[in-house]
Amino acid sequence: MLGAVADDFTGATDLAIMLRRNGHRVAVVIEEHDPGPAVRAGLDAVVVALKSRTAPVAEAVAASERAVDRLRDWGADRLYVKYCSTFDSTDRGNIGPVLDAVADRAGATTVVVAPALPANGRTVYQGHLFVGAELLENSPMRHHPLTPMTRSRVAELLAPQTPHAVEEIGLATVRRGPDAVRTALADSAGRYVVVDTVDDDDLRTLGAAVADAPVVSGGSGLALGLPDPGTPADDWRPAAPGTLRLTLCGSASAATRRQVADAARTAPTLRVDPAAAVRDPGAEIARLIGWVREQPAGSAPVVYATAGPDDLVSEVDGAPVAPAVETVLAGTGRELVADGTVSRLLVAGGETSGAVVRALGVGLLRIGPEIAPGICWTAAETAGGRAVTLALKSGNFGPDDLFTSAWEVLA
CATH class of the missing domain: 3.40.50.10840 (Putative sugar-binding, N-terminal domain)
Known part of the structure; x- marks a missing residue:
């Protein structure tokens, strides 16, 4: 092995x-x-x-x-x-x-x-x-x-x-x-x-x-x-769709900012407030969850940290913003998956992906269909027993339309 x-x-x-x-x-x-x-x-x-x-x-x-x-x-x-x-x-x-x-x-x-x-x-x-x-x-x-x-x-x-x-x-x-x-x-x-x-x-x-x-x-x-081991193909199934599909985007890379901008043309988008994430993360999580739940059934809202260079904020009140934003995005994802609002979740950014997976309590990812080079859908189960389909995206990867086209692979 x-x-x-x-x-x-x-x-x-x-x-x-x-x-x-x-x-x-x-x-x-x-x-x-x-x-x-x-x-x-x-x-x-x-x-x-x-x-x-x-x-x-x-x-x-x-x-x-x-x-x-x-x-x-x-x-x-x-x-x-x-x-x-x-x-x-x-x-x-x-x-x-x-x-x-x-x-x-x-x-x-x-x-x-x-x-x-x-x-x-x-x-x-x-x-x-x-x-x-x-x-x-x-x-x-x-x-x-x-x-x-x-x-x-x-x-x-x-x-x-x-x-x-x-x-x-x-x-x-x-x-x-x-x-x-x-x-x-x-x-x-x-x-x-x-x-x-x-x-x-x-x-x-x-x-x-x-x-x-x-x-x-x-x-x-x-x-x-590396050589093909010659074993039978693995099987894979996505989770049943929830009310909404959700993208959580913590990456500040240029590629991800383009993806946010592209998604904003057709999908509901909302930016995390960096000051609120640092000062009162619980309230910011509640705000984001409330907004997501207001979106039309079947839509694919995007919650993001930055959309352009002017959005980049490294500190608020002397405290680093990045880990606070990760905490807020992870908490948002955890609650929306736990109540069944979301069962298909795309996460952008390596650090954010780690925070979200930890918050969900996921221990194992079964690898599913490829979305783009370096990005795939995976099947997992949360600590609470919820089936969830996850895509974890490095900040620098993926085409500009990723946050809308990724869902087509699951159709």
Whole structure:
């Protein structure tokens, strides 16, 4: 069995999509949840979703170590460390320290580093990470409030985070095929090796080369090349529709702001009041719930944090806004699912997705149909026993019309 550790909830579903696409029966386990031996027996891969991307380093490492220990107890003989395709991290971590801990636990001497996801414009060439046609350092990720990415060479991003050597394998080697990549990896003196990958065929080559490696690392794209286990296809069913479909949007990314603007042309939209979220979150949750319940049956309202650069507010009364908004959005989703108003819920933003899933008390996500690259519907059950269909979207992913087109997949 393949066991994976993902540093946020949207990244976990992103990886699970890729694994399901190439034949794996896969589920996402939320943090410390144990799905039980009966469920695990029907799976080829388990992805443990953590909320560790921007956690303190020691906390992220400890959570990842616990996840690895559980996965190995469940029978995982190969490990996959999943991080964002834009390599979101600082010079202190958390990617490097987590990789060190996992490699040490598994006794891995060489680990590939492959953040590329060409379907979403993330590629690695001559060791540099590109977002579309731009170097990472020139992309909107340069201004990320928690992990500003001001360099583009992946080795230079990883090197300050680990005491181990970081080397590179160029595209010419990759284009010679899996055997050439295996030889280059065997000859490498570095524990970590950044591999050029500019299209899906490159990722398939790399995946074939490292199919038996004890530890691999990357974005979700690397999973494209992992071998199909040849097991029967997984079945999947969405929850019965509730009165409304709901999008909860905490991301402030440029892509998500475009999605909010597109949805506002046809769907009811309401912005979270950042000051109210900080000062009186209970009252703000009540306001949002009241508004959602007023919307016409069958509609798909959108509750969002920001729609444009002028909406960005980092602090109110000296308190950070982002965690307050997450709390408000999660509380809103929890109450509307609990009373049956909503059973189909799309959540935008990695941190927001984690907060919503935790608030719902969801322990397991069964992977369903793909909506767009890196985004899928999942089936879950809340702590209160409610069936719910969830889509968890990374802030930077998805087409502009996502908040309206996503529902068509469930029609």
